[in-house]
Amino acid sequence: MDYISTRGEAPALKFSDALLAGLARDGGLYVPREWPQFSRKEIRALRGLSYQEIAYRVIEPFTAGEIEPEALRSMINEAYATFRHPAVAPLVQSGPNSFVLELFHGPTLAFKDVAMQLIARLMDHVLAKRGERATIVGATSGDTGGAAIDAFAGRDRTDIFILFPEGRVSPVQQRQMTTSTASNVHALALKGNFDDCQDLVKAMFNHAGFRDQVRLSGVNSINWARIMAQIVYYFTSAVSLGAPDRKVSFTVPTGNFGDIFAGYCAKRMGLPVARLVIATNENDILARTMRTGRYEMRGVSPTTSPSMDIQISSNFERLLFDAHDRDAEAVRRAMGGLKQSGAFDIAEPALKTIRKEFRAGRASERQVKAMIRDVQAETGYVLDPHTAVAVHVAARMEKPTAAMITLSTAHPAKFPEAVKNACGIDPALPSWLSDLMQREERFSVVPNDQDAVESHILSLTRATR
Numbered sequence: 001m002d003y004i005s006t007r008g009e010a011p012a013l014k015f016s017d018a019l020l021a022g023l024a025r026d027g028g029l030y031v032p033r034e035w036p037q038f039s040r041k042e043i044r045a046l047r048g049l050s051y052q053e054i055a056y057r058v059i060e061p062f063t064a065g066e067i068e069p070e071a072l073r074s075m076i077n078e079a080y081a082t083f084r085h086p087a088v089a090p091l092v093q094s095g096p097n098s099f100v101l102e103l104f105h106g107p108t109l110a111f112k113d114v115a116m117q118l119i120a121r122l123m124d125h126v127l128a129k130r131g132e133r134a135t136i137v138g139a140t141s142g143d144t145g146g147a148a149i150d151a152f153a154g155r156d157r158t159d160i161f162i163l164f165p166e167g168r169v170s171p172v173q174q175r176q177m178t179t180s181t182a183s184n185v186h187a188l189a190l191k192g193n194f195d196d197c198q199d200l201v202k203a204m205f206n207h208a209g210f211r212d213q214v215r216l217s218g219v220n221s222i223n224w225a226r227i228m229a230q231i232v233y234y235f236t237s238a239v240s241l242g243a244p245d246r247k248v249s250f251t252v253p254t255g256n257f258g259d260i261f262a263g264y265c266a267k268r269m270g271l272p273v274a275r276l277v278i279a280t281n282e283n284d285i286l287a288r289t290m291r292t293g294r295y296e297m298r299g300v301s302p303t304t305s306p307s308m309d310i311q312i313s314s315n316f317e318r319l320l321f322d323a324h325d326r327d328a329e330a331v332r333r334a335m336g337g338l339k340q341s342g343a344f345d346i347a348e349p350a351l352k353t354i355r356k357e358f359r360a361g362r363a364s365e366r367q368v369k370a371m372i373r374d375v376q377a378e379t380g381y382v383l384d385p386h387t388a389v390a391v392h393v394a395a396r397m398e399k400p401t402a403a404m405i406t407l408s409t410a411h412p413a414k415f416p417e418a419v420k421n422a423c424g425i426d427p428a429l430p431s432w433l434s435d436l437m438q439r440e441e442r443f444s445v446v447p448n449d450q451d452a453v454e455s456h457i458l459s460l461t462r463a464t465r
Ligand SMILES: Cc1ncc(COP(=O)(O)O)c(C=O)c1O
Pocket: 110, 111, 142, 143, 144, 221, 253, 254, 255, 256, 257, 258, 259, 260, 307, 308, 386, 387, 409, 410
């Protein structure tokens, strides 16, 4: 299996190189040259298997020839041993034909742990084999950062630098990033919003000198391996409800489009998925794009679901590439328009393809609050605000012919203020994080300036020595 860039001007890479590369050298995102296929019989055979075994079967074709099967198995087993639920990602029934897929049982209480725990092990494995080190730089609106720091803390072959928007993450999210005692971890509070953090990370990748000097690597969902690991739970949840003999739909709270793109990949691999529903908060660029066919930036407003306060939705580029029949030129034109004027139009055939696969909806702050309150009052179940966005959108979709699985992407205790404000309940952090708010913080404040951030990283990384 090799990986090609959505912009068509970077060399195709094997799995290990795509894993370490993060962003392609032409600014594009790597995707597999073709989608591994699962027959109905192979999907049926997944029923009753453990999460780890399904993960192995889904991931192996993407890594074949690069990661030895036994090594992959043991990395998968170790990664998911860090989860506090035996099922890893349990499915909870929430209505006659609706379910919530709980993805927050990992160490940092967000779905990001699912991919990050595996990626850290894969990167270590590949770097050790090559005798190399890497500098990881990531951008976060709150959850990716904590998950990455937990997964990479104390690893000898990597130094990790996480940029988060100062004052725009929840206090729990911030402390998950700033209280690590590991010497290879560096939390950087940027004076700007998440899109500024992400732009800076992409700019560092596009600065060839810096990229090579620090052996830059990324763990945002621009890295293909993030998507790969997230495809697994679409399979596990669908087969537990009877796939391939029963179709399921998914509603996904969406920001950077990585999570829902993983659902699209599962479908391209043969999983029968009736519908993929994009759920956005008031920062609804994706819902507007689906309605109008024009991707247009309008500024970001802070919400109670801060991890989705995004308007440059990186992985939408991967979808555009597929919807344009993998025409890299069309992607380059769209991304050029976005850079120049903050907008691009999606041509009719591609838009039709996207609309065939996806539906979209948005939830206002008022609706999110009402959803948390009502669900708690009716069932006792406490939703985090990101999940509440999706539950709201799922409930408003036309009557599904298939079971609807809504992805629950974070534990409510990560956003106690918003949850308490909505339903009066103060969700407690689990025991291993119960002293989080008393731990000492360590982070640097950095300006929104590429030179300054690069100098900061250069002065601390061990990858150049
Ligand atoms: C809790 C939570 N929900 C949803 C999302 C959106 O996921 P994605 O960016 O993959 O669309 C994020 C951030 O990415 C998140 O942290």
